[in-house]
Amino acid sequence: MDWMNKLNTNSKDWRTPQNFLVIISIIVPIAFSSWMALLNNFVVERANFDGSDIGLLQSVREIPGFLAFTAVFVLVFIREQRFMILALLMLCLGTALTGFFPSVMGLLMTTFLMSVGFHYFETLKQSLSLQWLSKDEAPEMLGKLISIGALASLLTYGALWVMLELLHLDFKWVYLICGGIGLVLVAIIAFTFPQFESHTPQNKKLVLRKRYWLYYALTFMSGARRQIFTVFAGFLMVEKFGYSAGDITLLFLINYLFNFLFAKKIGKFIGVVGERKALMFEYVGLIFVFVSYGLVTSAEWAAALYVIDHLFFALALAIKTYFQKIADPADMASTAGVSFTINHIAAVVIPVTFGVIWLVSPSAVFFIGAAMAGVSLLLSLNIPKKPSEGNEVRVLSWR
Numbered sequence: 001m002d003w004m005n006k007l008n009t010n011s012k013d014w015r016t017p018q019n020f021l022v023i024i025s026i027i028v029p030i031a032f033s034s035w036m037a038l039l040n041n042f043v044v045e046r047a048n049f050d051g052s053d054i055g056l057l058q059s060v061r062e063i064p065g066f067l068a069f070t071a072v073f074v075l076v077f078i079r080e081q082r083f084m085i086l087a088l089l090m091l092c093l094g095t096a097l098t099g100f101f102p103s104v105m106g107l108l109m110t111t112f113l114m115s116v117g118f119h120y121f122e123t124l125k126q127s128l129s130l131q132w133l134s135k136d137e138a139p140e141m142l143g144k145l146i147s148i149g150a151l152a153s154l155l156t157y158g159a160l161w162v163m164l165e166l167l168h169l170d171f172k173w174v175y176l177i178c179g180g181i182g183l184v185l186v187a188i189i190a191f192t193f194p195q196f197e198s199h200t201p202q203n204k205k206l207v208l209r210k211r212y213w214l215y216y217a218l219t220f221m222s223g224a225r226r227q228i229f230t231v232f233a234g235f236l237m238v239e240k241f242g243y244s245a246g247d248i249t250l251l252f253l254i255n256y257l258f259n260f261l262f263a264k265k266i267g268k269f270i271g272v273v274g275e276r277k278a279l280m281f282e283y284v285g286l287i288f289v290f291v292s293y294g295l296v297t298s299a300e301w302a303a304a305l306y307v308i309d310h311l312f313f314a315l316a317l318a319i320k321t322y323f324q325k326i327a328d329p330a331d332m333a334s335t336a337g338v339s340f341t342i343n344h345i346a347a348v349v350i351p352v353t354f355g356v357i358w359l360v361s362p363s364a365v366f367f368i369g370a371a372m373a374g375v376s377l378l379l380s381l382n383i384p385k386k387p388s389e390g391n392e393v394r395v396l397s398w399r
Contacts, residue, residue: 028149035094047102083124127332138324147260153255223342233306266314283373325388
């Protein structure tokens with residue numbers, strides 16, 4: 001691959017913003033993907049969680065995402081790139097400690113630490129990516145970053161399967177190994193890459209603009225949809241169909257194999273057909289997937305839906321490229337924080353409330369998810385064929 005060739009060169013030219021984004025896209029899957037892959041089995045087998053417990057944990061996990069807008073205030077004191085490295089350290093440390101606290105309170109604390117790092121990182125990554133990448137290269141490059149992250153996840157899940165199924169390591173050692181590797185890699189990039197400068201000075205205050213309303217709405221609905229998948233689709237596999245930690249790891253391997261093979265192509269696809277058609281395709285597919293989740297009785301079909309559902313995540317980068325096309329370049333950092341907060345309004349509420357609904361009817365959770373996808377579909381119809389600053393929406397242009 002061309003990015004591998006760049007990384008292998010002896011020239012100092014390899015220390016570019018693009019390669020910085022590539023390497024951090026490798027670190028995060030090692031820490032966060034391992035945390036996520038083991039979570040459902042860990043909380044059921046070690047902490048005796050039920051549906052309401054997992055809902056509470058996931059709501060706490062999303063609180064830092066809800067507070068992501070505070071990143072813009074921290075940027076008054078620390079540069080984005082250094083703040084990102086600090087966030088990565090918190091993410092990896094939280095993962096490393098998770099296995100040592102198999103209780104509701106212990107998991108709430110380690111999860112919160114991990115989540116603060118993860119959500120600040122994601123906020124800063126979006127901001128820096130949209131600042132460092134041109135509008136023409138952004139769709140394909142963002143797709144490439146997803147593909148690279150998927151390859152890292154594939155290797156991580158392969159290692160998880162070996163540690164769980166062949167070496168029979170306890171959860172706490174697996175978490176410690178994955179988090180520890182992440183910490184080592186973060187230390188390496190902290191001392192290797194120079195400080196990159198942004199071409200446009202960023203606003204250091206909160207920015208809410210009427211003309212971004214459609215982006216905000218799409219982001220809100222995306223946060224709601226993500227929770228249905230992240231919290232309840234995986235829990236369905238363990239609780240209803242009895243998937244083991246090894247089974248879940250293999251399922252994640254398939255997910256990320258598909259992302260590795262297709263994410264870059266999906267980025268190119270968005271660049272060719274435009275954000276409106278890409279998002280319409282995603283939401284129509286999600287309506288089918290969520291309804292099917294609610295009706296599925298076969299473990300094999302459930303697994304197939306899980307893989308299809310995960311693949312649709314790559315199409316969601318169209319929301320980011322839509323914003324890049326309509327936004328003032330100085331708004332990237334501030335709006336990244338605001339958008340993550342908007343994304344997590346639903347994310348804080350849905351896990352705990354839907355956890356209660358789950359106790360009554362798991363199918364109802366997924367049928368509501370289908371309705372959410374329908375709302376997103378209607379919103380996507382309002383994206384112009386060629387969005388730009390001054391041409392943000394087809395109707396209801398609030399300026």
